[in-house]
Structure formats: C-alpha cells, structure tokens
Amino acid sequence: MIKSDDTGKLVLRLTLGILILLHGLFKITGGGVGGIAGMLSSHGLPGFLGYGGYIGEIIAPALLIIGVYTPLGGLIIAINMLVAILLAHTGQIGSLTNNGGWALELQGMFLFAPLAIAFMGARPFSLAGNGGRWN
Numbered sequence: 001m002i003k004s005d006d007t008g009k010l011v012l013r014l015t016l017g018i019l020i021l022l023h024g025l026f027k028i029t030g031g032g033v034g035g036i037a038g039m040l041s042s043h044g045l046p047g048f049l050g051y052g053g054y055i056g057e058i059i060a061p062a063l064l065i066i067g068v069y070t071p072l073g074g075l076i077i078a079i080n081m082l083v084a085i086l087l088a089h090t091g092q093i094g095s096l097t098n099n100g101g102w103a104l105e106l107q108g109m110f111l112f113a114p115l116a117i118a119f120m121g122a123r124p125f126s127l128a129g130n131g132g133r134w135n
Contacts, residue, residue, distance in 0.1 A: 067126020
C-alpha cells in the first residue's frame with residue numbers, strides 16, 4: 001500500500017464533511033432549528049442563534065469537502081459540536097456506556113476530527129490546491 005498523508009487528509013475531510021452535511025440537509029428539508037432554538041431558550045440564550053447550526057452543518061462541511069478555507073471550516077464545525085454537547089449532552093460528559101465506551105463517542109469524534117483537519121489543512125487535493133493562507 002502506498003502511504004500518502006495527503007490522501008489521508010482527503011479521506012478524513014470528505015468523510016467528516018459528508019457526515020456533518022447530512023445533518024444540515026435534514027434541518028433544511030424538514031427538521032428545522034426549532035428543537036435547537038428551544039434548547040437555546042431554555043439556557044437563557046436567544047433562539048435565533050439556532051440558525052448558526054446551518055453555518056456549522058451546511059457551509060463549514062462544504063468548505064471541507066471542496067477544500068477551501070479548510071481550517072476555518074474545521075474550527076466552525078468544532079465550535080458547533082462544542083455548543084451541541086454543552087446544550088444537549090452535559091449530563092453524559094463523564095458517562096460510559098454499558099459496553100465501557102464513552103457515552104459521547106460520536107460527538108467526541110465530531111468535535112476532535114474537525115480540529116485535526118483545522119491543524120492539517122487540505123493540501124493538495126482541494127479546490128484551493130497548495131496555495132493560500134487558509135488552506
């Protein structure tokens with residue numbers, strides 16, 4: 001097997017981007033942000049901030065997929081996931097499942113994978129190529 005850090009970055013970017021984008025597409029096609037707005041309101045925050053989820057689940061994953069402003073897209077997704085964890089999963093942060101795994105394994109992956117992408121960038125398999133400060 002040929003080793004390629006760049007191919008690994010591409011696989012990670014595409015996988016994370018597509019999986020997060022699917023959440024955003026669900027919100028657009030019928031899920032909406034009502035539930036998120038309700039959680040925000042219950043924490044004393046304005047419900048309209050729920051629309052920020054579209055940035056974290058539509059725009060940022062698209063940036064990862066096409067490879068433009070990839071570190072920024074990764075940071076936005078990580079912030080989006082941090083907010084989701086704080087709003088909906090704070091009681092599970094220190095919990096384990098019956099199988100011994102962390103109760104927030106998926107959320108943890110969706111929090112730390114975009115941070116790795118933010119540090120690595122996208123090059124060279126991206127629309128922006130090797131150039132640019134934000135790639």
